[in-house]
Amino acid sequence: MRVCLLVLALASVLPAEEPPNPDLVAAIKAYLAAATDAAREESAKALTPFDPLPSREIARALKAARAWGEAPNPIEKKLTIAKGEIAYVARLPKEYDPSKAYGLLFWINGPGTDANGAFWTWTPEKLGEAYVVASVTMPADDPDWPGYPNWDTADQALEAVLTDVCREVHIDTERIFAGGYSMGGAFSWSFAAFQGDRLAGAIPGAGHPPDNASPNCLRNTRWCPLFVVHGDKDEAVPIRLSRDAWKKIKGYGGHSIVYKELKGWGHAWPAQVEGELIEWMGAKKRIRDPKNVFLALGWWVEPDRRFYWISAVKGSKKGEIEASISGNTVTLKSTQVEMIALHLNEDLLDLDKEVVVTANGKEVFRGKAARSARLALDGFLERWDDEDLHNARLVVEVPR
Numbered sequence: 001m002r003v004c005l006l007v008l009a010l011a012s013v014l015p016a017e018e019p020p021n022p023d024l025v026a027a028i029k030a031y032l033a034a035a036t037d038a039a040r041e042e043s044a045k046a047l048t049p050f051d052p053l054p055s056r057e058i059a060r061a062l063k064a065a066r067a068w069g070e071a072p073n074p075i076e077k078k079l080t081i082a083k084g085e086i087a088y089v090a091r092l093p094k095e096y097d098p099s100k101a102y103g104l105l106f107w108i109n110g111p112g113t114d115a116n117g118a119f120w121t122w123t124p125e126k127l128g129e130a131y132v133v134a135s136v137t138m139p140a141d142d143p144d145w146p147g148y149p150n151w152d153t154a155d156q157a158l159e160a161v162l163t164d165v166c167r168e169v170h171i172d173t174e175r176i177f178a179g180g181y182s183m184g185g186a187f188s189w190s191f192a193a194f195q196g197d198r199l200a201g202a203i204p205g206a207g208h209p210p211d212n213a214s215p216n217c218l219r220n221t222r223w224c225p226l227f228v229v230h231g232d233k234d235e236a237v238p239i240r241l242s243r244d245a246w247k248k249i250k251g252y253g254g255h256s257i258v259y260k261e262l263k264g265w266g267h268a269w270p271a272q273v274e275g276e277l278i279e280w281m282g283a284k285k286r287i288r289d290p291k292n293v294f295l296a297l298g299w300w301v302e303p304d305r306r307f308y309w310i311s312a313v314k315g316s317k318k319g320e321i322e323a324s325i326s327g328n329t330v331t332l333k334s335t336q337v338e339m340i341a342l343h344l345n346e347d348l349l350d351l352d353k354e355v356v357v358t359a360n361g362k363e364v365f366r367g368k369a370a371r372s373a374r375l376a377l378d379g380f381l382e383r384w385d386d387e388d389l390h391n392a393r394l395v396v397e398v399p400r
Helices: 002-013 020-031 036-048 055-065 115-120 151-168 182-197 217-222 239-251 271-282 372-384
Strands: 073-082 085-089 101-111 131-137 171-181 199-207 226-231 257-262 292-296 309-316 320-326 329-333 338-343 355-357 362-367 392-395
Touching: 002 271, 020 036, 020 055, 020 372, 036 257, 036 372, 055 372, 085 115, 085 151, 101 115, 101 151, 101 182, 131 151, 151 171, 151 182, 151 372, 171 182, 182 199, 182 217, 217 239, 226 239, 226 271, 239 257, 239 372, 257 271, 271 338, 292 309, 309 320, 320 338, 338 355, 355 392, 362 392
Parallel strands: 101 131, 101 171, 171 199, 199 226, 226 257, 329 355
Antiparallel strands: 073 085, 085 131, 292 320, 309 338, 320 329, 338 392, 355 362
16 A cells, blocks of 8 residues: 555655657658658658757657557458569457557468468467567578478568558567577578567577578577477477577576477477476566677678667678677777778767767767757658668778
8 A cells, every 4th residue: 555655655756758749740740641752852842950959759659640540350452572573461350459559470381371370279269369470471482492481581570570560550679579489580580680580589490590501690680589399209390400409508608598398299380388488488678789799790681770779881792790799989900891981870879979980990980970850850761760770871982
């Protein structure tokens, strides 16, 4: 009772958060609604007065500018990616409420050539109506594995489906998970490695990690929580693959990894772990913009795609980047990437002060990183993620 009274007393004296600037909300609505490049350029003029605002203020106004309506259940759509056409299905909770933000589980059973296979394993009902469940049908275009999608196809499919679902449905982008079994488990390792900055966690089940195609890429997963499941009697995908990946990630200082090696279990999804897995998901939220990141590129990763707060603009597809922030200094190391973009905001450093960037031991930038409300919104339109805005961008050359 005393605790309740104290909470009520504090609530009565703490000032209520002021609503976002209505002019900014209106400017954002106009910018997002612009149907042509010319209309967008014109509407961008109204954003300029708000450039000095921190990204969190832009995010508050953006949330106020968005309107959520009813959505069909299930959602069944076709999307075009660079590799061709894909189709996805998203099932919503039966009592979907557009005013409420839901978690999202993207799941692939087997090869990912039939989206409906995912729902043999997961449905919103099984997850307690707390999640939207989505899956995808992809082209079977792997030259080495007939009947299966290639790494780049799966990578592009995840990016396209996550973005589209977040545009169509009220998703809590801090609670997005990607998982799968067998080939879907292999793709889950890849999702954690190359798009882990979008995820609260990845769930590789009996999958082959991609580190034979992109060496050291498992080091990318340091900040993406993992729930790994594999049977020790699996004859289709050897258990040593998950064991070796687990040991590598532990050696890299992986933030959070649950490893479930099931004694006597073969190549089948183990329903007995689902209760623990659902509890694990309920405790996870995405780790946004840690101040030290590592990126080993893969040949299938699109040029200049942001990974946390860095992207490789120019350089070898086999390149690696080490990046860290201390105070207002950014330190970069890379031997094969020639140009790096830094996607910044006030959570990473003080944009009111001078920013210093060093690369391979040499200073490559010193000065202010200009804020831009439009830049933050353009980043939003790439992912439809209103929790992860970056309102400043620097592009630096990496000396040899």
